[in-house]
Amino acid sequence: MAxxxxxxxxxxxxxxxxxxxxxxxxxxxxxxxxxEPADILQDALMAGMNIIGGKFKRNEVFVPEVLIAARAxxxxxxxxxxxxxxxxxxxxxxxxxxxxxxxxxxxxxxxVKMMIExxxxxxxxxxxxVDTQVxxxxxxxxxxxxxxxxxxxxxxxxxxxxxxxxxxxxxxxxKVKVMVGGAPVTQxxxxxxxxxxxxxxxxxxxxxxxxxxx
Ligand code: B1M
Numbered sequence: 372m373a374x375x376x377x378x379x380x381x382x383x384x385x386x387x388x389x390x391x392x393x394x395x396x397x398x399x400x401x402x403x404x405x406x407e408p409a410d411i412l413q414d415a416l417m418a419g420m421n422i423i424g425g426k427f428k429r430n431e432v433f434v435p436e437v438l439i440a441a442r443a444x445x446x447x448x449x450x451x452x453x454x455x456x457x458x459x460x461x462x463x464x465x466x467x468x469x470x471x472x473x474x475x476x477x478x479x480x481x482x483v484k485m486m487i488e489x490x491x492x493x494x495x496x497x498x499x500x501v502d503t504q505v506x507x508x509x510x511x512x513x514x515x516x517x518x519x520x521x522x523x524x525x526x527x528x529x530x531x532x533x534x535x536x537x538x539x540x541x542x543x544x545x546k547v548k549v550m551v552g553g554a555p556v557t558q559x560x561x562x563x564x565x566x567x568x569x570x571x572x573x574x575x576x577x578x579x580x581x582x583x584x585x
Contacts (some may be wrong), residue, residue, distance in 0.1 A: 373406075375414075378415075379401065379411070380415075382401060382411065382415035383415050383418050385397055385443065386440055389439025391439070394447045398411060398451060402454055408451050412448070412451060419440070423440045444478050451485075463491050464493070464584045465515040466517040467519070467547075468483060468495070468518075468520075469521070470498070470523070471520055471527050473500060473524070473526065473527045474523055474524055475500055476523035476553075477499045480496075480521040481496075484519075486577035487519070490577050490578075492517075503534050507534070511546075517550060517580050518547040521552055522555065522556060525555045532565075535549055548583050549567050550566065550570065550576060
């Protein structure tokens, strides 16, 4: 089996340094060399992001460094998108995704979106820091079957509950399956707030989401 560790390390280093311009050709180089897109995502990009995350936690890097790394991550995942989403068939249905109110983290959300699109589902992305009422209004007007809520902060995961409660109060809870995720979210939290599904990562989210359309 081919060894991609050198190019994966290079991509991880570029991500950590926030080299958004250089990371795209490096990702392309890995693809051209035959590396699996899922491995580039996991073993190069997520690996680099985890290193940055650890340094952030230990106060070895600060918000600006993390922001430029995040920008490089988003560029790199965009470059991976065609390879990841190779289904290329007519969409089987629609889903809505957003990062909840108060939360500006979008890398995980973008990955989940990309993987769901790869399963042939059209995804309407409401963005980050999305007001609960905006989500409810979108569910009302859209024919989406699934709503995906991302939260990365312990202080914002409660907004996932707010959305579910608001959907119930406005009589549209049964219109969509609500899927929740994000680093602090757990299965027991999802059960507690009445979500339909919790998934720990983007690939599982896409699988579970796709099953709602079968
Ligand atoms: Co933030 N941040 N951050 N940050 N940041 C974390 C989350 C933190 C754990 C860092 C730390 O202290 N170790 C910590 C949270 C602590 C907590 O609440 N428990 C934290 C903090 C404290 C903060 C600020 C408060 C810092 C400050 O200002 N003092 C601030 C808050 C801003 C806000 O949102 N209001 C803040 C800001 C930022 C930046 C803006 C600098 C930047 C975000 C840039 C961006 O997203 N464009 C940032 C980043 C990058 C991180 C870390 C380093 C990386 C997050 C990430 O993108 N991971 C993060 C530390 C860490 O996680 N190691 C951290 C990669 C991504 C692919 O993983 O998002 O978990 P993740 O998504 C996964 C799964 O969770 C799942 O699938 C994805 C892929 O497999 N998933 C879903 C995610 N959403 C899903 C939805 C689904 C299903 C699955 O729906 C169905």
